[in-house]
Amino acid sequence: MQPREVLSADQIWLADQAFWARPFAEREGAFATLRRERPISWHEEPDIVVLPKGPGFWAVTKHADILEVSRQPDLFCSGKGSNIGDMPPAFNEFFGSMINMDDPRHARLRRIVSRGFTPRVIQRVETDVARAAERIVDAVIDKGECDFVTEIAAALPLAIICDMAAIPESQYQFVFDRTNVILGAGDPEYGGSEPAQIIPKLLNAGAELAQLAQEIAKHRRGKPGDDLVSALVNAEVDGETLSDQELASFFVLLVVAGNETTRNAISHGMKALCDFPEQRRIWAADFDGVAPTAVDEIVRWATPVIHFRRTATRDTVLRGQKIEAGQKVVLWYCSGNRDEDAFERPFEFDVRRAPNEHVGFGGPGPHYCLGAHLARREITVMFRELFRRIPDLQIEGEPDKLLSFFIHGIKRMRCTFRPGGARAA
Helix, strand or coil: CCCCCCCCHHHHHCCCHHHCCCCCCHHHHHHHHHHHHHCCEEECCCCEEEEEEECCEEEEHHHHHHHHCCCCCCCCCCCCCCCCCCCHHHHHHHHHHHHCCCCCHHHHHHHHHHHHHHHHHHHHHCCCCCCHHHHHHHHHEEEEEEEHHHHHCHHHHHHHHHHHCCCCHHHHHHHHHHHHHCCCCCCHHHHHHHHHHHHHHHHHHHHHHHHHHHHHHHHHHCCCCHHHHHHHHCEECCEEEEHHHHHHHHHHCCCCCCCHHHHHHHHHHHHHHHHHHHHHHHHHHHHHHHHHHHHHHHHHHHCCCEEEEEEEEECCECCCCCCCCECCCCCEEHCCCCCCCCCCCCCCCCCCCCCCCECCCCCCCCCCCCCCCHHHHHHHHHHHHHHHCCCEHHHHECCEEECCCCCCEEEEEEEECCCCCHHHH
16 A cells, blocks of 8 residues: 555645545545655644534654654643543543543552552453454354454454453443444444534443443452452552542443454454465464564554544644644654654555554553553464464455544454365365
8 A cells, every 4th residue: 555645735634524534545645745744733623513613733743753742741741631622621531541641640540550450360361362262263264254343353352351341241242332432433323423413422332331330340349350340449559549430431441442442453454464465474474473573563554543632731842843832732643653764664564574663552651552462462362363263364345444533443344264264175
């Protein structure tokens, strides 16, 4: 895939939903234009029926600048919100948890939450990932075709996150549907065709997940198990524990981010391996040796989270551009991961790419993804199982992509393979 530069710098409006409906190559071409001509550019915010019109934002598109902003949380804060639009503070905290916090609150919450990721919990999850991947392939291997997203890519992180959170299998579809609404609200399929419907749908989906969290926590306080919720409700740091609201908020973040992002990385990864068959052969020939670099290349290529916002806490200058206190600064990870100055041949998928300082898990600093290790593990195990048992899997046609400028998602993607997989060859 090579970018197509069909828009001039003056024609690029990153907050326009119509821009994100353009072909992928044209969007990549627009970011290439911005990196070259206006690496830090000003963009108006759209009129949204349910929100006041925002003041606009600075778009940061160069890899080096994304790193610089990420490393200075005191200068570019997260506490005003990580989405471009200005949401009420309670909304930000409920749906973003730690993502929308600054120190010392962010550090306190992260310390408590980290206590939940005990060696016992992590060891059990490591074992469960392999078992879950095997069950997922078992369920489709005799079909000869399936929807790769819903039946393979989404099934693994959904099962692992739900198991970590002590969510019963009967509730998996419930969680899947609610996370689709929360992160895919801009797509009419999930958020509705009327803009006024979006916020109520978001709030309802979040409230339903929060209620589920409270029900699980209630049982785990009296009878703790080996799951993450049990660890979280009993975690204590310097005499502090999670409040019910903090637990519910983190629970929503956990099931939404832990499910959606890894699902999309696996989906984009499979499409890339089919589009670049030589890279697939290289990985298949030495799976374990190539896996570490291949997985990071999948994350770079997919960039499941397209952007996050920061807010300047005081007047500053970035790449010669004056930024005033209170102005929004949006980090476009999708652009940073295609920056020609940071990556050789950025529009080629290379499973042996090294070094690969991508920003697919966010930039460096206190907000680096807490689940990065788990995501890498899930991607590795899922592709090991696919390579071993369904080595001829191919993607058919073009994926049905999510209409969003926040999540680089694939909703559906048909795949075919020999019924019975490798055992039938």
